[in-house]
Amino acid sequence: MAERIPAPDTPLRADAARNRERILDAAEAVFIERGADASLDEVAKRAGVGIGTLYRRFPTREDLLAAMCDERLLAVVRQSEECSNTRSPMEAIRDYVHALVVHTTHFRGLAASLGAVLQTGTAGCQASQVEGERLLARARQAGVLREDVAISDLVCIIIAVALAIEQDPDSAQRADRRIDLFLGGIGRP
Missing domain, CATH: 1.10.357.10 (Tetracycline Repressor, domain 2)
Structure with a gap:
């Protein structure tokens, strides 16, 4: 079953919040190195999460x-x-x-x-x-x-x-x- 994306004001669970921060940190590093059109797969790998987790948190680039x-x-x-x-x-x-x-x-x-x-x-x-x-x-x-x-x-x-x-x-x-x-x-x- 797909994870429901919480409303913007809904606090994230601790593990979800950690994943979100890891994704943002990884994206910052990857985008600085390769630009904003860099592979989101690379962002997910660098963050240590699956691509599905990235897309659940951030449905679009x-x-x-x-x-x-x-x-x-x-x-x-x-x-x-x-x-x-x-x-x-x-x-x-x-x-x-x-x-x-x-x-x-x-x-x-x-x-x-x-x-x-x-x-x-x-x-x-x-x-x-x-x-x-x-x-x-x-x-x-x-x-x-x-x-x-x-x-x-x-x-x-x-x-x-x-x-x-x-x-x-x-x-x-x-x-x-x-x-x-x-x-x-x-x-x-």
Whole structure:
């Protein structure tokens, strides 16, 4: 009989929680070494669990990536919330986009999956979207952002800059310039 996947708020049994942590640790190591499209079989082997256990915990690759990203996303959101009120609205958006680009380049291949990862509904994914919306609303209210800019536009900026860095590591030095170019296009003159 297949194991039922617990609801997100349901605490895991101790052995299930240990398996989950082993899977996340193994995935982090494998994805850093080989990229986000590395074999999930290899992740399961490195974690010392069967592939069925991995898929019970994380039914899709995006679910696994989202779980791995959750703490980093929550940290980015906390930092943005703490600092954004001391920055102009566009500077706060720039800082947020930059932090997410850095996060998205943690391992090769994450940028290509970012849109799907953000749709998984984990706490970090939800919080990052809420924070992005808050920053956009603040900039609109200040009259420095076009009215038609949506959170999906910021996600596209993040993906584009992260993919550029992934393709050419030297472009990491130009990430801020690219972010500024994109944000210049969505700001109000």
